[in-house]
Amino acid sequence: MTLPIGSRIGILGGGQLGRMLATAAGRLGFEAHIYDPAQNAPAAATARYHTAASYDDEAALTAFAKVCDVVTYEFENIPVAALDRIEAHAPIHPGRRALATSGDRLTEKTFLSELGLGTAPFSAVDDLPSLKEALDRIGYPGRLKTRTLGYDGKGQATISIPDDAEAALAGLIGASAILEGHIDFIREISVIAARSIDGAVACYDPGENVHKDGILHTTTVPARISPALRTDAVLIAARILEALDYVGVLGVELFVTPEGLLVNEIAPRVHNSGHWTQLGCAIDQFEQHIRAITGLPLGPGTRQSDVTMENLIGDDIGRLPDLAAENIQIHLYGKAEPRPGRKMGHVNRLT
Amino acid sequence: MTLPIGSRIGILGGGQLGRMLATAAGRLGFEAHIYDPAQNAPAAATARYHTAASYDDEAALTAFAKVCDVVTYEFENIPVAALDRIEAHAPIHPGRRALATSGDRLTEKTFLSELGLGTAPFSAVDDLPSLKEALDRIGYPGRLKTRTLGYDGKGQATISIPDDAEAALAGLIGASAILEGHIDFIREISVIAARSIDGAVACYDPGENVHKDGILHTTTVPARISPALRTDAVLIAARILEALDYVGVLGVELFVTPEGLLVNEIAPRVHNSGHWTQLGCAIDQFEQHIRAITGLPLGPGTRQSDVTMENLIGDDIGRLPDLAAENIQIHLYGKAEPRPGRKMGHVNRLT
Numbered sequence: 001m002t003l004p005i006g007s008r009i010g011i012l013g014g015g016q017l018g019r020m021l022a023t024a025a026g027r028l029g030f031e032a033h034i035y036d037p038a039q040n041a042p043a044a045a046t047a048r049y050h051t052a053a054s055y056d057d058e059a060a061l062t063a064f065a066k067v068c069d070v071v072t073y074e075f076e077n078i079p080v081a082a083l084d085r086i087e088a089h090a091p092i093h094p095g096r097r098a099l100a101t102s103g104d105r106l107t108e109k110t111f112l113s114e115l116g117l118g119t120a121p122f123s124a125v126d127d128l129p130s131l132k133e134a135l136d137r138i139g140y141p142g143r144l145k146t147r148t149l150g151y152d153g154k155g156q157a158t159i160s161i162p163d164d165a166e167a168a169l170a171g172l173i174g175a176s177a178i179l180e181g182h183i184d185f186i187r188e189i190s191v192i193a194a195r196s197i198d199g200a201v202a203c204y205d206p207g208e209n210v211h212k213d214g215i216l217h218t219t220t221v222p223a224r225i226s227p228a229l230r231t232d233a234v235l236i237a238a239r240i241l242e243a244l245d246y247v248g249v250l251g252v253e254l255f256v257t258p259e260g261l262l263v264n265e266i267a268p269r270v271h272n273s274g275h276w277t278q279l280g281c282a283i284d285q286f287e288q289h290i291r292a293i294t295g296l297p298l299g300p301g302t303r304q305s306d307v308t309m310e311n312l313i314g315d316d317i318g319r320l321p322d323l324a325a326e327n328i329q330i331h332l333y334g335k336a337e338p339r340p341g342r343k344m345g346h347v348n349r350l351t
Numbered sequence: 352m353t354l355p356i357g358s359r360i361g362i363l364g365g366g367q368l369g370r371m372l373a374t375a376a377g378r379l380g381f382e383a384h385i386y387d388p389a390q391n392a393p394a395a396a397t398a399r400y401h402t403a404a405s406y407d408d409e410a411a412l413t414a415f416a417k418v419c420d421v422v423t424y425e426f427e428n429i430p431v432a433a434l435d436r437i438e439a440h441a442p443i444h445p446g447r448r449a450l451a452t453s454g455d456r457l458t459e460k461t462f463l464s465e466l467g468l469g470t471a472p473f474s475a476v477d478d479l480p481s482l483k484e485a486l487d488r489i490g491y492p493g494r495l496k497t498r499t500l501g502y503d504g505k506g507q508a509t510i511s512i513p514d515d516a517e518a519a520l521a522g523l524i525g526a527s528a529i530l531e532g533h534i535d536f537i538r539e540i541s542v543i544a545a546r547s548i549d550g551a552v553a554c555y556d557p558g559e560n561v562h563k564d565g566i567l568h569t570t571t572v573p574a575r576i577s578p579a580l581r582t583d584a585v586l587i588a589a590r591i592l593e594a595l596d597y598v599g600v601l602g603v604e605l606f607v608t609p610e611g612l613l614v615n616e617i618a619p620r621v622h623n624s625g626h627w628t629q630l631g632c633a634i635d636q637f638e639q640h641i642r643a644i645t646g647l648p649l650g651p652g653t654r655q656s657d658v659t660m661e662n663l664i665g666d667d668i669g670r671l672p673d674l675a676a677e678n679i680q681i682h683l684y685g686k687a688e689p690r691p692g693r694k695m696g697h698v699n700r701l702t
Binding site: 026028031046047287305330350 | 353356357370374377378379380382383395396397398399630633634638642647648650651653655656668671672675676678679680681682683684685687696699700701
């Protein structure tokens with residue numbers, strides 16, 4: 001069933017992803033309603049409605065859900081109580097299963113393994129003895145990560161030698177953790193895939209990602225991989241979508257290794273590594289997501305051009321005059337202060 | 352001088368053009384402020400600020416102009432008094448000269464003729480005797496048009512035989528008019544061109560327009576014209592931009608005739624026949640306009656793909672389910688009722 005024109009799409013989170021989702025919703029004739037505590041959230045400028053309230057404000061959540069025809073989100077660490085309250089009044093897409101799976105690194109890795117997909121070796125870590133046991137099994141260097149929260153490299157530590165273990169664990173301040181083995185990968189790629197309410201699946205071409213200081217720096221499409229690996233990547237994404245009975249756009253990060261593809265992580269939302277679709281495709285990932293959650297047919301994901309997306313992080317924003325002199329598509333997020341590590345915008349360049 | 356990020360761009364008129372301008376402004380890191388009497392103006396949903404006041408509300412106009420760093424517009428029939436009031440506090444781009452010229456068909460045709468550009472034969476009409484004299488000189492059929500206001504074929508009448516003259520004139524209810532001779536054109540094309548504050552000019556490839564019931568139906572790029580005509584079209588647009596000391600995007604409609612190009616009309620704003628740039632170019636006409644009026648460098652207008660833009664008029668909106676099943680870019684304007692002749696949206700299709 002397709003939502004009629006003028007239906008209201010609730011979006012939890014008013015950052016750049018929410019902002020671009022709101023714009024896409026508007027293009028398709030829907031009204032966007034942002035829920036974000038910050039009065040000056042980037043998405044508030046591009047959506048007709050904005051509820052500025054915290055994620056534990058029960059009355060605000062209920063009022064928000066009651067006026068929305070469907071609710072989606074731009075980040076995965078939404079308090080469960082907030083989801084419960086919203087779901088009493090409006091459907092949430094992608095669904096709870098995707099959120100529960102991707103919101104916990106241990107649950108996610110376990111889910112992927114059980115699907116038969118390759119991942120880095122991993123082990124649950126609750127204390128120093130279990131960390132030491134995991135290091136014995138997985139070897140060095142290992143990457144210790146909190147099970148929940150943390151992004152762009154935050155809440156993580158590398159353990160290169162046994163003596164690093166105790167300090168790394170102390171740095172997590174008691175949070176449940178997971179140890180992941182080191183992967184000697186050739187490159188990192190990601191697949192942006194979508195699944196509709198009636199189960200149709202569409203994928204964009206895999207993009208090749210380069211990180212800098214733990215943050216995505218560029219995505220280039222097409223990725224330098226064989227046609228066989230390209231097919232593998234798409235099939236992996238499709239299998240994950242099916243298993244989660246997923247509705248919406250999903251980002252899947254993959255490591256290319258000599259032995260094939262390993263899944264690094266999944267994100268149940270539009271993804272930074274899919275921003276190239278704004279220039280490369282007639283229907284970009286934001287429109288694709290809105291189409292999926294409103295019951296419209298999915299776009300085919302066909303690529304019209306080769307593109308490199310580059311993030312503008314912190315002071316990169318100072319390069320704007322030079323960037324504006326090129327034939328590139330500029331997307332700024334309307335954030336006031338260019339703090340270090342803060343994603344201020346991105347550009348899409350034809351290659 | 353480039354306006355800093357976060358500067359506020361005032362936009363007079365909150366229809367679909369204002370809406371897409373506001374989105375482009377946001378992408379470049381600017382804040383959009385819509386001035387439109389209608390509370391539910393299409394652009395209000397995509398801009399951070401909206402003043403819902405009439406164009407003769409002096410206090411509202413002043414308050415609006417005071418918070419804007421630059422003001423632009425999506426339609427050309429803005430009351431002169433409103434412009435005066437705004438210009439006391441903020442620059443208006445494109446400037447008054449472009450508005451005065453294009454806002455009056457007689458002034459416009461005279462301006463074009465004096466530039467040495469070809470137009471349809473024309474004559475001022477004030478009363479029945481001057482109309483008859485004009486018809487004697489120009490011949491039949493002639494098209495009688497009000498000098499000001501009127502769009503999409505409104506305020507116009509065709510005079511096929513002498514007996515039509517009186518009724519045609521009566522239909523204008525006393526408005527000053529212009530008689531234009533009939534042009535037997537092969538096709539209509541348009542050029543979307545831009546000029547920056549420092550005088551740089553950039554043009555998009557000419558598009559070929561097809562009208563239906565007096566309203567633009569499709570624009571296809573590239574237009575089926577010779578390279579020589581393509582160059583002519585671009586040179587004509589550049590000459591108009593220079594002569595008006597223009598800043599911003601300008602639409603120029605041209606007739607292709609066996610004798611060469613004739614200028615049909617100019618529009619001092621982003622133009623419906625330039626919507627194809629949203630899919631065909633890295634920097635579309637809306638971003639180009641915002642770049643021009645804020646002092647950013649212009650994009651080169653390079654086309655990455657062949658595109659056909661199709662307007663969705665009135666009940667065309669009912670074709671949406673079928674259109675959504677194709678690999679096309681959909682742009683709806685958020686208008687509630689699909690009245691006959693009302694532009695509800697458009698689609699861009701790769702060809």
